[in-house]
Amino acid sequence: MLLRLSNQTFKRQFGPFTYFFHRLNASDRVFRxxxxxxxxxxxxxxxxxxxVNYILSIYTDGDKEEICRDFDEFVTxxxxxxxxxxxxxxxxxxAQEQRFTYNVEKPKTIDQYERRQTADGGFSKISQDVLGExxxxxxxLFSLHMDITQNCTERCRHxxxxxYNPLYLSYEKICSVLDEFRAMGGLSIxxxxxxxxxxxxxxxxxxxxxxxxxxxxxxxxxxxxxxxKIRVLRExxxxxxxxxxxxxxxxxxxxxxxxGSWKRTVDAIIRLRAADVPVRISCPCLQIxxxxxxxxxxFAECLKMSxxxxxxxxxxxxxxxxxxxxxxxxxxxREILEDVILRAVPTESEYFAVGKKAEMPSPEVWMxxxxxxxxxxxxxxxxxxxxxxxxxxxxxxxxxxHQQSLREVWLNSEKLNLVRHATKAKFPKCAVxxxxxxxxxxxxxxxxxxGDMFTPAEHFxxxxxxxxxxxxxxxxxxxxxxx
Ligand SMILES: C[S@@+](CC[C@H](N)C(=O)[O-])C[C@H]1O[C@@H](n2cnc3c(N)ncnc32)[C@H](O)[C@@H]1O
Ligand code: SF4
Ligand code: SF4
Numbered sequence: 353m354l355l356r357l358s359n360q361t362f363k364r365q366f367g368p369f370t371y372f373f374h375r376l377n378a379s380d381r382v383f384r385x386x387x388x389x390x391x392x393x394x395x396x397x398x399x400x401x402x403x404v405n406y407i408l409s410i411y412t413d414g415d416k417e418e419i420c421r422d423f424d425e426f427v428t429x430x431x432x433x434x435x436x437x438x439x440x441x442x443x444x445x446x447a448q449e450q451r452f453t454y455n456v457e458k459p460k461t462i463d464q465y466e467r468r469q470t471a472d473g474g475f476s477k478i479s480q481d482v483l484g485e486x487x488x489x490x491x492x493l494f495s496l497h498m499d500i501t502q503n504c505t506e507r508c509r510h511x512x513x514x515x516y517n518p519l520y521l522s523y524e525k526i527c528s529v530l531d532e533f534r535a536m537g538g539l540s541i542x543x544x545x546x547x548x549x550x551x552x553x554x555x556x557x558x559x560x561x562x563x564x565x566x567x568x569x570x571x572x573x574x575x576x577x578x579x580x581k582i583r584v585l586r587e588x589x590x591x592x593x594x595x596x597x598x599x600x601x602x603x604x605x606x607x608x609x610x611x612g613s614w615k616r617t618v619d620a621i622i623r624l625r626a627a628d629v630p631v632r633i634s635c636p637c638l639q640i641x642x643x644x645x646x647x648x649x650x651f652a653e654c655l656k657m658s659x660x661x662x663x664x665x666x667x668x669x670x671x672x673x674x675x676x677x678x679x680x681x682x683x684x685x686r687e688i689l690e691d692v693i694l695r696a697v698p699t700e701s702e703y704f705a706v707g708k709k710a711e712m713p714s715p716e717v718w719m720x721x722x723x724x725x726x727x728x729x730x731x732x733x734x735x736x737x738x739x740x741x742x743x744x745x746x747x748x749x750x751x752x753x754h755q756q757s758l759r760e761v762w763l764n765s766e767k768l769n770l771v772r773h774a775t776k777a778k779f780p781k782c783a784v785x786x787x788x789x790x791x792x793x794x795x796x797x798x799x800x801x802x803g804d805m806f807t808p809a810e811h812f813x814x815x816x817x818x819x820x821x822x823x824x825x826x827x828x829x830x831x832x833x834x835x
Contacts, residue, residue, distance in 0.1 A: 353438055354397040355427065359449055360589065361435045362567060363393065364537050366492055371483065372435045373539065375567060375589055376452055378460040381435065382479040389426055395565075397442045400427065452589065453628050454656050460630070487729045488722055491772055493762050494729040495540035496533050497743055500526065500557065502735045504547040505575045506608040508595075510638050510678045512744045512800065514670040516546060519735040523553040525753060527560050529733065532758040534564045544571035544743065546735065555584040562588035569593065574620035575613055582620075582627045591630045594621060597638070599647040607641055625655055637663040637688060638678045646691075663688050664815075667800040669746035676801070682814045689822040694829065712789050719777040724795050727772030731762060741771050745796035748805075771795055771805070778806045790823055791816030 357363060360376040370390040373380045383390070388410050392403040404420055411419055430436040437445040453459065487494065503518045504511075530541070541561045548554060549572050561568045568590035585592065596617055597607040604614035624631050635641075635648040645661045652659035665679035680688065713721075722728065726741040733739055737753040739761045740746050750768045751761035761768065774795065782788050791812065795805035802809050 353400045354440065354442065354445060355393065355400050355403065355431075355436055355438050356397045356445055357393055357395050358434060358437050359395070362539055362565065363390065364539050365390075366483065366494075366537065367486060367490055369483065369486060371479070371539075372430070373567070374433070374435055376450055376460070377434055379433070380479045381430075381433070382482050384482075386426070389423055393430075393436065397445055400438075451628065452630050454625055455628075459656050460658075483729075491728050491762075493533065493536050493538050493731060493758075495542065495731075496529075496538055496758075497542045497544060497730065497732040498526065498529075499545045499732065499734050499743075499746075500543055500548050500551045500554075501546040503550050504545060504573075505550065506547070506573055506610045506613060508608050509640075510607070510636065510665050510675050512666050512668050512675065513546065513746070514668045514672060517735075520551055521733070521735050521737065521753075523556055523560075525737070526553075526557055529753060529758055530560055530564050530566070534566060536759060536762070538566065540567045540569065542569040542571060547573055547576065549574070549576045549581060555581055558584050558588045558590060562590075567591075573608065573613065573617060574624075575610070575616045577616075577620035577623070579623065582624055582629060585624070585629050586627045591632070592624060593632045593634055595634050595636065596621070596648050596651075597635060597641045598644045599651055600644060603641050603644060607638060621655070621657075625657070631655075631657045633657055633659040635659065635661045636665065637661055637680060638665065639680060639684065640678065642680055642684060642688060645688075661688075661692070664797065664812075666744050666797040669744055669800050671747070671800065671803055673801060676811075679811075682811075682818060685815055686818045686822070689818055690825075693822050693826050697826070715783040718788065719775060719780075719783050721776050723771075723774040723776050723778060724793055726795055727768045731758075731768075739765070739768075741768060742796055744800065748796075748799060774806075779808070782808070785813075785816075787813070787816040787820045790820040 358374070360374055362373045362375065364371045365387055368384050370383045370386045371380065388407055392398055392406055404423060407419060407423060408416060427436060427438070431438045437448045439445045439448065486492070498521065501518070501520045502513065502516055503520070504513070504516045507516070533541070543557065548570060551557065558568055558570070568588050570585065570590055570592045572592060572594055574594050594617060596604065598604045598614070601614035604617070605611050621631060621633070633648060633652040635645045637645055642663070649659045649661070663680050663685055665676065667673040668675055726745070730742065731739060732741065732743055732745070733753060734746060738749045739751040739753065740748050741750065748767065750765040776782065776793065779793065782791070782793065785791070793808070797812065798808050799805040
């Protein structure tokens with residue numbers, strides 16, 4: 353019998369963990385100490401017997417029958433879950449390949465990791481938890497976010513980018529970074545900007561990513577999304593995240609400061625759907641558009657696309673806070689929190705598991721935790737070649753691709769190590785704060801707004817206080833339903 357990875361499956365080895373990611377099912381699996389079993393599982397059809405012989409040649413002291421039985425079980429499970437294809441001929445394997453389509457009841461247009469509820473009412477660990485723990489101890493470059501241009505077709509009133517210079521990262525430089533990224537075991541590439549589709553080599557870049565067996569995600573406003581780009585995105589099994597601020601064209605255009613942008617964006621969303629490209633719609637909430645976010649969510653649902661909203665608006669990354677006049681006031685934030693948490697979050701959600709509230713860590717335990725995820729498993733690259741820890745942290749330059757290699761920056765940057773190893777002990781005031789478990793500490797948003805990554809802005813404290821109140825209201829709601 354022949355076996356090979358499906359075209360939707362991506363495999364990586366992280367220390368003792370073998371990781372499988374299935375693009376289409378948006379599911380993943382992680383196995384400890386299974387490298388030998390997994391080594392011959394590639395995209396090249398290979399006889400199962402050849403794999404077994406290889407495994408036996410390594411485990412010369414083991415019980416042959418038991419090893420064969422274990423491998424059989426392992427392979428059967430991977431085939432059942434779609435990671436592996438099995439058949440008698442290469443053609444039989446090809447015939448089993450699946451592609452993304454909206455023509456099913458619930459297409460997965462976003463990676464969703466569903467936790468299984470356990471008998472004791474808790475939730476099982478998922479691959480993300482296991483890898484997350486490993487990455488925190490062993491920082492590992494899993495994803496790279498590339499702002500391939502600073503230029504943009506829009507001028508959104510809340511945007512954190514201070515200037516839209518017509519800078520473009522060259523195709524050649526991008527390819528050399530991709531080679532390094534792949535050699536370091538990286539998996540996921542996102543293209544962003546500015547507006548990444550303005551890059552003259554956009555389609556070649558998408559192809560170059562896929563050729564290196566990495567996943568492609570594109571963050572775009574879609575205003576210059578041609579049919580040719582859509583064809584290439586489909587070919588590369590790419591996913592797209594688009595910002596849509598309202599279903600009222602005038603409101604969307606007032607956010608983007610580009611007349612006609614709503615029409616162009618919505619038209620492209622429809623064309624991407626027709627081409628079966630998975631799209632997630634993002635609707636950041638500002639004062640001008642927040643009332644209409646449910647209509648954007650409904651629009652996404654009608655198209656079977658996933659949607660998300662957010663009300664956390666950061667200052668520009670050069671410290672200019674003038675864009676913050678657009679963000680929600682505290683009463684408006686409360687309105688959104690009540691709407692999302694009380695109405696939209698299902699009462700059976702893991703976040704509201706009975707007893708969850710009692711599990712708050714002590715200040716000592718809390719202070720030992722990492723401050724945030726920056727520098728743990730991802731990195732960003734700007735159009736001018738600067739590396740920085742995460743999107744919107746553009747002023748915190750940790751190296752430059754024209755002077756250093758990706759590996760050098762990842763391994764040796766002192767500035768990266770500072771954020772990577774920062775613990776919550778850097779926030780003594782927060783350690784004793786009643787709202788700290790309802791607040792997500794983010795070094796980048798602190799840095800942009802207060803000039804110091806370890807000094808939170810007052811606005812976020814007020815948001816955390818409201819979040820705490822509304823989450824408590826939800827717990828009361830759940831208790832009444834599940835006493
Ligand atoms: C910087 S844009 C780049 C990709 C593309 N141009 C777009 O707008 O989708 C990525 C996302 O960041 C969001 N964004 C921009 N400025 C922001 C800010 N100050 N705070 C939070 N999100 C912001 C945008 O609304 C968009 O959803
Ligand atoms: S949010 Fe995106 S589309 Fe809007 S100005 Fe910024 S980079 Fe451009
Ligand atoms: S609310 Fe303010 S003081 Fe409390 S944890 Fe958050 S940032 Fe720190």
